[in-house]
Amino acid sequence: MYTQSLDLPGQPQHGPTSANADQAARQAAFDARIAEDAKIEPMDWMPEAYRKTLVRQISQHAHSEIIGMQPEGNWISRAPSLKRKAILLAKVQDEGGHGLYLYSAAETLDASRDALLDGLHSGRAKYSSIFNYPTLTWADVGVIGWLVDGAAIMNQIPLCRCSYGPYARAMIRICKEESFHQRQGFDALLSMMRGTEAQRAMVQDAVDRWWFPVLMMFGPPDAASTNSTQTMAWGIKRISNDDLRQKFVDATVEQARVLGVTLPDPGLVWNDERGHYDYSPLDWEEFWRVINGDGPCNRERLATRVKAHEDGAWVREAALAHAEKRARRASPAKAA
Numbered sequence: 263m264y265t266q267s268l269d270l271p272g273q274p275q276h277g278p279t280s281a282n283a284d285q286a287a288r289q290a291a292f293d294a295r296i297a298e299d300a301k302i303e304p305m306d307w308m309p310e311a312y313r314k315t316l317v318r319q320i321s322q323h324a325h326s327e328i329i330g331m332q333p334e335g336n337w338i339s340r341a342p343s344l345k346r347k348a349i350l351l352a353k354v355q356d357e358g359g360h361g362l363y364l365y366s367a368a369e370t371l372d373a374s375r376d377a378l379l380d381g382l383h384s385g386r387a388k389y390s391s392i393f394n395y396p397t398l399t400w401a402d403v404g405v406i407g408w409l410v411d412g413a414a415i416m417n418q419i420p421l422c423r424c425s426y427g428p429y430a431r432a433m434i435r436i437c438k439e440e441s442f443h444q445r446q447g448f449d450a451l452l453s454m455m456r457g458t459e460a461q462r463a464m465v466q467d468a469v470d471r472w473w474f475p476v477l478m479m480f481g482p483p484d485a486a487s488t489n490s491t492q493t494m495a496w497g498i499k500r501i502s503n504d505d506l507r508q509k510f511v512d513a514t515v516e517q518a519r520v521l522g523v524t525l526p527d528p529g530l531v532w533n534d535e536r537g538h539y540d541y542s543p544l545d546w547e548e549f550w551r552v553i554n555g556d557g558p559c560n561r562e563r564l565a566t567r568v569k570a571h572e573d574g575a576w577v578r579e580a581a582l583a584h585a586e587k588r589a590r591r592a593s594p595a596k597a598a
């Protein structure tokens with residue numbers, strides 16, 4: 263590029279040098295906000311890698327919520343009483359709502375909802391490993407509330423302090439609702455434990471099947487967690503996978519005692535020195551198999567989700583047509 267201008271000392275700089283300076287100033291302002299634990303908001307400048315990481319995590323979380331509607335949704339028509347059916351309907355509906363808050367939070371980062379859903383439907387995007395396990399009995403519904411939602415709360419409370427404002431605010435509301443979800447699960451199980459021998463056996467069987475997959479919800483061990491170092495430096499993740507898993511184990515042992523069930527791990531013993539419960543090593547090969555698409559229900563979950571999306575095409579088309587009609591009526595000249 264030819265130019266007649268000369269860069270003279272004391273003159274404002276333009277071109278690549280000043281662009282670099284601007285970039286450095288924006289990065290410094292971002293780093294300062296992270297260091298002082300302030301929130302980053304959608305209109306603030308942010309590094310591209312921060313934006314991408316948030317889109318990855320928030321969309322995976324949103325996908326987990328909507329796929330997570332399926333294992334329990336299967337039981338709405340078979341709930342054992344009107345009361346349990348109404349509670350379960352409300353819970354599954356809440357999960358759909360959580361998905362919507364989270365997709366909206368991802369949209370504030372310039373992600374398109376269609377593209378995110380396409381990632382899910384094509385199998386490119388991940389969702390929580392836990393929803394690839396089957397719900398075989400009514401007790402599984404209670405165990406999902408108690409243990410799956412319990413683990414989700416443990417993981418999500420720190421996300422209420424996440425550095426990205428829209429995600430943090432969505433998590434506050436979600437955690438309040440998850441707390442109700444966990445309690446209803448515990449309550450359903452408590453009723454069964456106070457029932458017949460067959461009901462107690464059903465609860466124990468469900469706990470035996472869900473315990474280890476629930477512990478894997480927290481993600482791989484810290485040493486194998488590829489994202490943690492950076493997401494913790496950015497204040498997205500506040501507590502590591504292993505520390506959250508340990509907090510969950512410590513909190514759950516006492517709840518299991520109150521319920522009267524046995525957690526299926528002979529290695530689960532109090533360690534006085536550590537001040538925590540020890541537990542047996544988890545089967546990480548199973549974890550990677552499940553998140554890579556080969557769990558007990560991956561294909562079924564995805565096929566159900568894709569079918570629901572296709573079956574709902576007419577609703578999206580009708581909503582768009584209605585919005586266009588309203589826009590035309592509001593300003594006929596502009597629409598014409």
Ligand code: BYC
Pocket residue numbers: 318319322323324326327328329330331357388389390391392410411414415417478479480481482486487488489490493499503553
């Ligand atoms: N399942 O570097 P890491 C709910 C992936 S919904 C599948 O430690 P990160 C509910 C991970 O994505 C609960 N994938 O990752 C709904 C990464 O792969 P990529 C969902 C997993 O992100 C309905 C790779 O493994 N909760 O509560 O630092 C009914 C390496 O891991 C899993 C959330 O989504 C997993 N379990 O930490 C009832 C919470 N674990 O992306 C209940 C938000 C790891 O590099 N998410 N991976 O290809 C998080 O807090 C974090 O993303 C995680 C993983 C702790 C899950």
